[in-house]
Amino acid sequence: xxxxxxxxxxxxxxxxxxxxxxxxxxxxxxxxxxxxxxxxxxxxxxxxxxxxxxxxxxxxxxxxxxxxxxxxxxxxxxxxxxxxxxxxxxxxxxxxxxxxxxxxxxxxxxxxxxxxxxxxxxxxxxxxxxxxxxxxxxxxxxxxxxxxxxxxxxxxxxxxxxxxxxxxxxxxxxxxxxxxxxxxxxxxxxxxxxxxxxxxxxxxxxxxxxxxxxxxxxxxxxxxxxxxxxxxxxxxxxxxxxxxxxxxxxxxxxxxxxxxxxxxxxxxxxxxxxxxxxxxxxxxxxxxxxxxxxxxxxxxxxxxxxxxxxxxxxxxxxxxxxxxxxxxxxxxxxxxxxxxxxxxxxxxxxxxxxxxxxxxxxxxxxxxxxxxxxxxxxxxxxxxxxxxxxxxxxxxxxxxxxxxxxxxxxxxxxxxxxxxxxxxxxxxxxxxxxxxxxxxxxxxxxxxxxxxxxxxxxxxxxxxxxxxxxxxxxxxxxxxxxxxxxxxxxxxxxxxxxxxxxxxxxxxxxxxxxxxxxxxxxxxxxxxxxxxxxxxxxxxxxxxxxxxxxxxxxxxxxxxxxxxx
Amino acid sequence: xxxxxxxxxxxxxxxxxxxxxxxxxxxxxxxxxxxxxxxxxxxxxxxxxxxxxxxxxxxxxxxxxxxxxxxxxxxxxxxx
Numbered sequence: 276x277x278x279x280x281x282x283x284x285x286x287x288x289x290x291x292x293x294x295x296x297x298x299x300x301x302x303x304x305x306x307x308x309x310x311x312x313x314x315x316x317x318x319x320x321x322x323x324x325x326x327x328x329x330x331x332x333x334x335x336x337x338x339x340x341x342x343x344x345x346x347x348x349x350x351x352x353x354x355x356x357x358x359x360x361x362x363x364x365x366x367x368x369x370x371x372x373x374x375x376x377x378x379x380x381x382x383x384x385x386x387x388x389x390x391x392x393x394x395x396x397x398x399x400x401x402x403x404x405x406x407x408x409x410x411x412x413x414x415x416x417x418x419x420x421x422x423x424x425x426x427x428x429x430x431x432x433x434x435x436x437x438x439x440x441x442x443x444x445x446x447x448x449x450x451x452x453x454x455x456x457x458x459x460x461x462x463x464x465x466x467x468x469x470x471x472x473x474x475x476x477x478x479x480x481x482x483x484x485x486x487x488x489x490x491x492x493x494x495x496x497x498x499x500x501x502x503x504x505x506x507x508x509x510x511x512x513x514x515x516x517x518x519x520x521x522x523x524x525x526x527x528x529x530x531x532x533x534x535x536x537x538x539x540x541x542x543x544x545x546x547x548x549x550x551x552x553x554x555x556x557x558x559x560x561x562x563x564x565x566x567x568x569x570x571x572x573x574x575x576x577x578x579x580x581x582x583x584x585x586x587x588x589x590x591x592x593x594x595x596x597x598x599x600x601x602x603x604x605x606x607x608x609x610x611x612x613x614x615x616x617x618x619x620x621x622x623x624x625x626x627x628x629x630x631x632x633x634x635x636x637x638x639x640x641x642x643x644x645x646x647x648x649x650x651x652x653x654x655x656x657x658x659x660x661x662x663x664x665x666x667x668x669x670x671x672x673x674x675x676x677x678x679x680x681x682x683x684x685x686x687x688x689x690x691x692x693x694x695x696x697x698x699x700x701x702x703x704x705x706x707x708x709x710x711x712x713x714x715x716x717x718x719x720x721x722x723x724x725x726x727x728x729x730x731x732x733x734x735x736x737x738x739x740x741x742x743x744x745x746x747x748x749x750x751x752x753x754x755x756x757x758x759x760x761x762x763x764x765x766x767x768x769x770x771x772x773x774x775x776x777x778x779x780x781x782x783x784x785x786x787x788x789x790x791x792x793x794x795x796x797x798x799x800x801x802x803x804x805x806x807x808x809x810x811x812x813x814x815x816x817x818x819x820x821x822x823x824x825x826x827x828x829x830x831x832x833x834x835x836x837x838x839x840x
Numbered sequence: 841x842x843x844x845x846x847x848x849x850x851x852x853x854x855x856x857x858x859x860x861x862x863x864x865x866x867x868x869x870x871x872x873x874x875x876x877x878x879x880x881x882x883x884x885x886x887x888x889x890x891x892x893x894x895x896x897x898x899x900x901x902x903x904x905x906x907x908x909x910x911x912x913x914x915x916x917x918x919x920x
Contacts, residue, residue: 486907518910
C-alpha cells in the first residue's frame, strides 16, 4: 500500500532522457516505484496529459525574510519550485547579533529592495546563531530551503563595525572560519559573497573589505564540507567578470569546491561580453575548475514609483539620491521647484530613448486611470509636454503613487539568451526570488522557460529544460537525494501541463507585512506540487501540507555528484 | 585532469594591504613617473576611481581602493 500514486502521467525524470508514460508511487517522503502500478494508494492524482517531473530548484533567491512569515515562499512553490536557496549576495539573516539587526535590515532594503516596514512589522527577532535561525524557519516550512551564509553577515558577527572599514586580522579570520563551521554544521549549503553591493549609505558592504587571504581561509572551510561558494561579480563589465571568474577558478582548483557567479546578462550595449565570459568559463572548466555562471530566463522589466528608490535610477545620481534619501515631502518639493526640476530633467535627458516608452501601469485618481496602459510618449503628446515632464507631473498628481513600467530593459535577445540557457555549463538561476518586490516579479521564471523557450521558440527540449533546473542544480549545489524522479529519491515533484505551462501577467498584491505590497506572477498550467511526499500546493486546493526541509541539513560527507554534461 | 592553455586576458592584480594608487603604480608600472602611472591606473580602473568617497571620519577616507578590488594594470585589450 502506497501513500500516494500519481497515475497516467508522462515522466520527465530530470536526467535529460526522453519522457515516458508511467505511474509514480510514493511511500512516506520517498519515491517508491515508477511504472505501471496496480496497487491502490490512500491518495491518487490523475496526471493524464500532464508532465510529472522532479520539483524545481531555484539557486538564487532572497526569501530569507519572507520565510519568517511565509513558509511556502509564495508564490514560488505554486510554480513548481520545491527548493530555494536564500542567503545570496553576501546577505543572510544569520548569524546576526541583536545589535546588528538594523544594519542588516538597511542592507537588505538597499540591495534587495525589501521594505523596511516589512522587517519592522513582520519579523519577530528571536534568533542570533545560524542554528537558531534554521530552527525558527523550520516551523511551518512547506518548501525546502538550502540556505547560504552571507559573508557580509559573517564579518559583522566577528568584526562588528570594523567589518566595514578594514581587512580582518589573523585572529578574526580564524574566528570567521569557526563561525562558518558552526553554520555549515547547522545545515548551511555554502557561503555567498559580493564584490559590487552597497549598503544603505551607499558605501561598500562588509564582504568587499575582505582580502584574498580571508576568502581563501573561508574557502578552505567550505572544502572541509564539500560546499559551494557563490559570488556576485562586477557583472556590468566583462573584463572585471573574467578577472573574478579567474579568481574563483583558482579557489575551486585549490580547494576542490564548486563555485557559482551570478548574474550573467545578455546586454545590447556590450554585445560580445557574454561570449567572452563563456569562452573563459569553458577554458577554466577544461582546467578542472568548477565556475558555474547563473543565467536568468526572463527579460528585465522594471516597475517603479517615486515613493520608493528604484534600481532603474542608479545611472542618474541626482534622481537616485533624491529617491534614496529624500522623504516623500522632499521629493514632491523637488519636483515642484522649477530650478531643481530642470536639473533633474537635464540629467535624464541623454537617455531620450527610455522615457517615451515607459508605460503608466497604475494610477489612483479617476482622471489618470484612463491613461493606464499608455506610454509616456503618448501621454506627453496629448498633454503637449515631454515624456519626462509627463512622468513628473503624473507623479505629483498621484502623490508619488503613479507606477510606471519599463519593459525589455535587457536580457531580451531571445536567440542569445536561448543559446546561453541551453549551454551545458550555464546554470539556470538568478531569479532573485523574494527580492526587488516593488520593481518586478521574481516568480515564474520556470514557467517562462517552459512556455517561451521550450514550447514557443523550441530552443530546448522539455527534458533538457527540466534537467537544467532539477538534477543539474542538485548536483552543482551538492543537494543529495533531490532533483531526479528515481526510486529512493525524496518525492519532490511538479505536475504540469506542457501545453499551457507558463507565468501569468504581473500583478500588484498587498500581502507584505506592514501593509506592504509587491509584484507577483501566478502560475499557469501547474497542477500539483509535492514536497517530501506531501501535497504542498495544488491548483484545485491551494497551499496544503508543510513538509519542507532544510538542505543539505546536517553535515553531509557523502560523495559530491557532478552535473552531467 | 587536462592541463589547458588559458588565453590572454587583461592583466589585473588584487591590492596588497595598505595599497594606494601610488604604491600600486610604483610596483606595477615602475618604468613610468609616479604621476603618469597613477593617472594611467585611475583611467583603467574607473570602477574604483569614480567610486563615491568614504565619509571623512572613515579610516579609508581619501583612498577609494578596497581590499577586494580588481585593479587593472594595463588598458583594455584590442579586440581579436
